Amino acid sequence: MDFVPPPLWLEKLLKFDLKERCHVYSVCIDNYYCIDCKCNRLCYRCDHDHINHNTLLIFKYDGQSVVLVSEVAEYINISNIIIEDCDGDKVLFLESKGNPSVSRCEACSISDGLPIKFCSIACKFKIYSINFTEKSK
Numbered sequence: 001m002d003f004v005p006p007p008l009w010l011e012k013l014l015k016f017d018l019k020e021r022c023h024v025y026s027v028c029i030d031n032y033y034c035i036d037c038k039c040n041r042l043c044y045r046c047d048h049d050h051i052n053h054n055t056l057l058i059f060k061y062d063g064q065s066v067v068l069v070s071e072v073a074e075y076i077n078i079s080n081i082i083i084e085d086c087d088g089d090k091v092l093f094l095e096s097k098g099n100p101s102v103s104r105c106e107a108c109s110i111s112d113g114l115p116i117k118f119c120s121i122a123c124k125f126k127i128y129s130i131n132f133t134e135k136s137k
Contacts, residue, residue, distance in 0.1 A: 006125045009038045010076060013056070013067075014094055014122045022046060031058050035075060058094070066091040072121075080117040081124050093120040 013033050022028040028043035036053040056071050061084065069083055069090040082097075083090050096108050097119040107123035118124040 006076065009035050010121070010125065012038055013058075014125075032056065033058055061086045061091055061093075062097075064097065065094045067094060067121075076121070078121070081121060082119050095122045096120050 013035075020030050022030050022043035022045070025043055025045045028045055030043050030046075032042035032044065032046070032050075033056045034042055034050045034053050035056065037050065042050065042055065054075070056067050058065050058067055060066070066084070066086065069078065069092055072078060072092060078092060081092055083092060085091075096105070105119040105123050106117050107127045108119060118127070
């Protein structure tokens with residue numbers, strides 16, 4: 001399979017920080033990401049300004065930021081990334097899980113023999129970007 005570089009908005013999404021407070025509503029945590037605007041600071045109250053935009057809900061699971069498979073799958077290729085079950089929802093980790101006992105990841109050098117290659121979206125695109133750069137030289 002040929003490598004398709006990740007969309008530009010993905011780099012910003014992978015730096016998403018759920019600890020930041022909304023710049024408009026200081027009592028709210030920003031946990032929406034607007035793909036169309038490439039902005040990473042939306043709370044549920046600000047989300048109405050982006051009603052016709054493509055947005056992703058980001059939340060914490062197992063102490064790390066995740067995104068719903070049902071939302072992100074239409075924008076990026078999620079094949080070979082471990083899908084976790086979170087209260088009935090299927091989610092993907094944004095960053096490396098960093099737990100050697102949980103997954104097999106080419107980017108993290110984590111292996112438990114599963115046929116999955118990556119533990120997160122970031123790990124997949126890190127390896128694919130390295131391979132693409134090496135092939136294009």
